[in-house]
Amino acid sequence: MNPMDLKRGIDKAVTAAVAELKKISKPCKDQKAIAQVGTISANSDKSIGDIIAEAMEKVGKEGVITVEDGSGLENALEVVEGMQFDRGYLSPYFINNQQNMSAELENPFILLVDKKISNIRELIPLLENVAKSGRPLLVIAEDIEGEALATLVVNNIRGVVKVAAVKAPGFGDRRKAMLQDIAVLTGGKVISEEVGLSLEAASLDDLGSAKRVVVTKDDTTIIDGSGDAGDIKNRVEQIRKEIE
Secondary structure: OOOHHHHHHHHHHHHHHHHHHHHOOOOOHHHHHHHHHHHOOOOOOOOHHHHHHHHHHHHHOOOOOOOOOOOOOOOOOOOOOOOOOOOOOOOOHHEEEEEOOOOEEEEEEEEEEEEEHHHHHHHHHHHHHHHHHHEEEEEEEEEEEEHHHHHHHHHHHHHOEEEEEEEEEHHHHHHHHHHHHHHHHHOEEEEOHHHOOOOOOHHHHHHHHEEEEEEEEEEEEEEEEEEHHHHHHHHHHHHHHHHH
């Protein structure tokens, strides 16, 4: 048998099977139905099914639900508010909460840059303005390395500017879109040479902000961004349409 003919046959069968499953499937419309499906998936463990249903009720069908090993004896549900992406701090010297091993920033400015930062001279004017404001700074860029990263670390250790730096989530066009998502959430601008914005000329007005930011080794959480509620709602609707 020709392998290519076999593959084409499998592809047709898969397409037909998926179409039939969609035809006979029944969407879960309430928490009880979700709990029943969760219980069956958890080998008839009702407690886990109830937790799954509660999680979906809290975060919605577009929310992200993950399962992790816990340190306790019982299953627990933890809801993380705000926006979270899987990029952690670029240096452990940004940690200011030793107990949680995290960098926690209250009412920070948020700098979004669509390029790699290695030349500290581009960043110095903005750093000086942030230092004068007395507020902390979160830097999100394609990458931060060399003297730029070293200077941020030194400024943080000396208390000149309370700062944390992380890589932007995603790659290529996906990274650009996610930076724009963060910009909408925080009310800032993405500093990009493609739109005529340079890092060296950036001002405090170009920065976003949030009530709180928590950065761990593995992820960054932005809580209560200062973006316009209408802009955020429009962006959410746009993403929903793209998903559909």
